[in-house]
Amino acid sequence: MHVPDGFFDAPTSVATGLIAAGAVGFSLQRANREIRETGPALAGLTAAFVFAVQMVNFPVGAGTSGHLLGGALAAALVGPWSAVLVMSTVLLVQGLLFADGGLTALGTNITLMGLITVLVGYFVIRTVLQVLPKRVGSVVPATTLGALVSVPVAALAFTGLYAIGGAVDIPLGKLATAMVGWHILVGLGEAVITAAVLSAVVATRPDLVYAARHLQPDLVLVDADGNSSTVSPDRPIAAKPTGRTLGVGIAATLLVAGVVSLFASAHPDGLEFVGARLGFDGAAKDSAVAGSPLADYGVSGIGNAQVSGALAGIIGVLVTIAVGLTIAKVASLRSSRADKAA
Amino acid sequence: MSGPSIHVERLVFAYPDGRQALFGVDFTIQRGERVALLGPNGAGKTTLVLHLNGILGSVAGGSGSGRIQIGGSDLHREHLPEVRRKVGLVFQDPDDQLFMPTVRDDVAFGPANLGLRGADLEARVHEALVQVGMQDHADVAPHHLSYGQRRRVAVATVLAMRPEVLVLDEPSSNLDPASRRELADILSGLDVTLLMITHDLPYALQLCERSLLMDDGRIVADGSTRDLLGDAHLMSAHRLELPYGFDPLSVPGPER
Amino acid sequence: MTGSAGDGLLVVADSRIHRLPAQVKIVALFVFVLAVVSTPAGVFWAFALYGALLVWCVVLAKLPPLVVMRRLAVETPFVVFALVLPFVATGPRVEVLGVSLSQSGVLGSWNVLAKGTLGVVAAIVLSATTGPRALLAGLERLRLPSTLVAILSFMVRYLSVVSDDLQRMRIARESRGYRGGRAGHLKAIAGGVGALFVRSFERGERVHLAMQSRGYTGRMPLLSESGAARVQWVEGLAISLAAVVIAVTARVVGL
Ligand SMILES: Nc1ncnc2c1ncn2[C@@H]1O[C@H](COP(=O)(O)OP(=O)(O)O)[C@@H](O)[C@H]1O
Ligand SMILES: [Mg+2]
Numbered sequence: 001m002h003v004p005d006g007f008f009d010a011p012t013s014v015a016t017g018l019i020a021a022g023a024v025g026f027s028l029q030r031a032n033r034e035i036r037e038t039g040p041a042l043a044g045l046t047a048a049f050v051f052a053v054q055m056v057n058f059p060v061g062a063g064t065s066g067h068l069l070g071g072a073l074a075a076a077l078v079g080p081w082s083a084v085l086v087m088s089t090v091l092l093v094q095g096l097l098f099a100d101g102g103l104t105a106l107g108t109n110i111t112l113m114g115l116i117t118v119l120v121g122y123f124v125i126r127t128v129l130q131v132l133p134k135r136v137g138s139v140v141p142a143t144t145l146g147a148l149v150s151v152p153v154a155a156l157a158f159t160g161l162y163a164i165g166g167a168v169d170i171p172l173g174k175l176a177t178a179m180v181g182w183h184i185l186v187g188l189g190e191a192v193i194t195a196a197v198l199s200a201v202v203a204t205r206p207d208l209v210y211a212a213r214h215l216q217p218d219l220v221l222v223d224a225d226g227n228s229s230t231v232s233p234d235r236p237i238a239a240k241p242t243g244r245t246l247g248v249g250i251a252a253t254l255l256v257a258g259v260v261s262l263f264a265s266a267h268p269d270g271l272e273f274v275g276a277r278l279g280f281d282g283a284a285k286d287s288a289v290a291g292s293p294l295a296d297y298g299v300s301g302i303g304n305a306q307v308s309g310a311l312a313g314i315i316g317v318l319v320t321i322a323v324g325l326t327i328a329k330v331a332s333l334r335s336s337r338a339d340k341a342a
Numbered sequence: 343m344s345g346p347s348i349h350v351e352r353l354v355f356a357y358p359d360g361r362q363a364l365f366g367v368d369f370t371i372q373r374g375e376r377v378a379l380l381g382p383n384g385a386g387k388t389t390l391v392l393h394l395n396g397i398l399g400s401v402a403g404g405s406g407s408g409r410i411q412i413g414g415s416d417l418h419r420e421h422l423p424e425v426r427r428k429v430g431l432v433f434q435d436p437d438d439q440l441f442m443p444t445v446r447d448d449v450a451f452g453p454a455n456l457g458l459r460g461a462d463l464e465a466r467v468h469e470a471l472v473q474v475g476m477q478d479h480a481d482v483a484p485h486h487l488s489y490g491q492r493r494r495v496a497v498a499t500v501l502a503m504r505p506e507v508l509v510l511d512e513p514s515s516n517l518d519p520a521s522r523r524e525l526a527d528i529l530s531g532l533d534v535t536l537l538m539i540t541h542d543l544p545y546a547l548q549l550c551e552r553s554l555l556m557d558d559g560r561i562v563a564d565g566s567t568r569d570l571l572g573d574a575h576l577m578s579a580h581r582l583e584l585p586y587g588f589d590p591l592s593v594p595g596p597e598r
Numbered sequence: 599m600t601g602s603a604g605d606g607l608l609v610v611a612d613s614r615i616h617r618l619p620a621q622v623k624i625v626a627l628f629v630f631v632l633a634v635v636s637t638p639a640g641v642f643w644a645f646a647l648y649g650a651l652l653v654w655c656v657v658l659a660k661l662p663p664l665v666v667m668r669r670l671a672v673e674t675p676f677v678v679f680a681l682v683l684p685f686v687a688t689g690p691r692v693e694v695l696g697v698s699l700s701q702s703g704v705l706g707s708w709n710v711l712a713k714g715t716l717g718v719v720a721a722i723v724l725s726a727t728t729g730p731r732a733l734l735a736g737l738e739r740l741r742l743p744s745t746l747v748a749i750l751s752f753m754v755r756y757l758s759v760v761s762d763d764l765q766r767m768r769i770a771r772e773s774r775g776y777r778g779g780r781a782g783h784l785k786a787i788a789g790g791v792g793a794l795f796v797r798s799f800e801r802g803e804r805v806h807l808a809m810q811s812r813g814y815t816g817r818m819p820l821l822s823e824s825g826a827a828r829v830q831w832v833e834g835l836a837i838s839l840a841a842v843v844i845a846v847t848a849r850v851v852g853l
Contacts, residue, residue: 197792427813
């Protein structure tokens with residue numbers, strides 16, 4: 001999904017550039033404490049890891065392959081703010097050192113692959129962890145689901161950006177169906193790898209998983225005379241799930257969706273485009289989602305094109321979240337039933 | 343500086359994942375001594391050594407207890423910068439130690455943190471690189487060096503801080519015989535207190551008159567290296583084996 | 599690829615472009631690509647001129663054309679996308695050799711291909727003439743936040759170490775007779791990747807300990823020694839400024 005130069009129009013690149021810069025600045029501030037305690041080396045090695053793993057392709061089907069994006073995984077392992085920095089670093093190195101992904105599209109790439117995957121992934125993880133049993137192991141299904149959801153959402157966001165700043169009109173329903181359909185497959189691969197990585201980490205070094213720090217059991221210390229005592233493990237970062245983290249996650253996601261749509265709608269082409277979409281019928285009708293109110297990324301029945309576009313973005317995110325939550329609920333019902341049976 | 347170089351008393355430590363690595367460690371090393379720290383894998387040697395400059399243990403906010411003195415004074419949070427200058431630690435894997443883009447940047451990292459700048463810094467870097475014979479590779483990236491060269495640069499990064507105590511974690515591992523001998527020449531020429539973790543028993547005998555033997559998070563033996571290596575019962579009880587045909591009683595050691 | 603992963607695409611040579619400070623090159627690249635991107639797709643001569651400027655850069659930098667060509671492969675997914683555009687785009691259609699194509703689709707396809715390719719070649723010139731350390735120093739000069747520079751620097755340093763780990767694990771897997779089928783492949787990769795993360799993360803911890811034991815207190819030493827001279831800025835930006843002139847002319851003529 002590394003977008004090259006000139007793929008989206010200038011306003012879209014600038015808008016996503018601003019979003020990316022804001023997100024990186026905000027993350028720097030939020031991650032400051034983590035990074036002071038664990039050192040930049042840890043974030044750097046996580047970035048090197050994500051980079052290396054992105055080079056491994058897995059088969060998706062029809063003779064093609066995809067690769068890990070790693071946003072949800074990074075969020076679970078090092079926390080959302082460090083993860084945004086890690087993913088941005090990876091993209092910066094890919095762009096500057098390996099000429100992969102355009103420099104003027106860096107903001108777009110960071111927004112799509114660094115910001116959206118991490119925030120959506122982390123949001124799902126947090127939400128699912130609240131309904132699963134309170135043990136470290138719960139972080140595995142939570143993050144798997146986060147990975148599964150985050151990839152198609154990023155693909156949806158890509159389609160959204162295309163609707164706003166793509167150079168050529170193509171039936172958006174088709175594009176969305178193709179992108180999301182394809183990336184659900186990639187998301188499955190992402191989910192499998194993420195699950196395996198996290199299981200391995202939970203099995204060997206559970207203390208490393210940021211998203212599960214608050215679930216660590218106390219530890220027993222035997223002193224020089226053989227007397228044992230119970231101490232709580234040193235937790236460099238208190239990672240209790242707070243309503244605030246969740247709130248920030250949701251707010252940031254909505255902001256991204258809303259701001260992108262609004263900003264780009266201010267651009268004449270985008271405006272024209274959304275307007276055209278509002279009266280849209282025809283080519284996209286044959287696609288599966290064409291009948292749904294979001295098929296063309298403008299909410300039908302709402303006159304003002306800008307508001308309509310922004311609303312569509314936000315509704316899209318909300319629907320995705322709702323779907324994620326439903327899956328989580330089902331998963332947790334299953335696992336609690338399994339617990340009872342055991 | 344007064345008192346012994348290193349004094350450790352009743353040291354206990356557990357990693358954050360709950361695994362306890364040290365179960366009450368006691369020992370003392372006087373100034374100028376050269377001591378080998380022997381023991382099987384997982385005995386807690388690396389963990390112990392990481393306590394000596396306060397990067398693990400209760401001063402660093404970890405779970406543990408006990409007492410550590412360096413140069414006669416207790417390890418305190420406020421003294422840490424001073425202690426880290428005095429106690430130089432060379433990690434087992436040179437890739438852990440060499441993290442900067444070039445050899446020069448890396449050797450300069452420690453002295454720069456001590457406040458050296460400009461020409462002073464450059465002189466210090468050059469001096470350390472000369473000590474290990476790597477002055478011609480200053481501008482090379484660490485991953486372009488051979489393993490033996492990386493190990494030597496790793497030693498230089500610590501020597502550049504002019505430590506009073508040099509602690510090495512398995513310095514001869516993965517070296518070819520020539521590199522191993524070159525490193526021994528460098529180490530035996532240094533005027534510091536030396537504590538060296540090693541599985542290379544002839545190396546311990548060559549460089550260190552005294553040895554500590556560690557197992558299961560405790561010191562289980564402390565004595566002259568020659569005596570320890572000669573005690574077949576003790577050796578086999580702690581999974582230590584001499585190389586085929588090596589007789590510790592018949593080769594010359596550091597004691598003349 | 600030349601050298602190990604930690605070197606990026608650097609082609610070792612001595613040229614005027616190699617000698618320019620990295621911050622100049624980064625800014626020049628950015629300005630150049632900006633000029634290209636803001637040129638209307640229909641002004642074909644402008645793209646020909648941009649192409650000529652880039653070819654001149656490649657020659658000046660003494661880069662083997664084959665290396666540049668090979669590196670262009672990163673574009674592939676979007677080339678595919680661009681080739682599909684004429685068929686799926688809406689709007690008035692034209693007949694080419696009996697196939698009905700969308701007019702705007704054809705232009706859009708050209709737009710994506712031309713701008714994308716020029717952008718990639720320009721980025722290749724930067725990455726092939728600038729070593730990782732110089733690039734980091736340049737970003738530092740350009741006031742990238744120091745935490746980000748530090749993370750970048752560790753990432754670049756350990757890229758080859760982690761990639762080598764990955765490579766070794768793949769060889770170990772294959773040498774034990776593993777051949778790979780669909781699902782099995784995915785599982786094998788995933789298990790290895792988990793181990794790789796634990797390794798990488800533990801190395802990160804040890805590196806941090808190594809830094810602390812050499813007196814690290816939260817500030818990395820600066821990498822860049824000196825700024826770029828005015829002459830170097832002028833020299834480095836010359837080609838980009840030419841591109842800007844072309845872009846402006848294209849806009850004016852295109853009106
Ligand atoms: N970072 C860590 N987290 C948890 N346990 C660890 C860590 N490092 C080492 N250990 C455990 O502590 C024990 C002692 O390890 P170590 O000090 O490395 O032994 P040695 O250096 O003697 O081989 C081992 O059981 C090891 O598994
Ligand atoms: Mg060890």
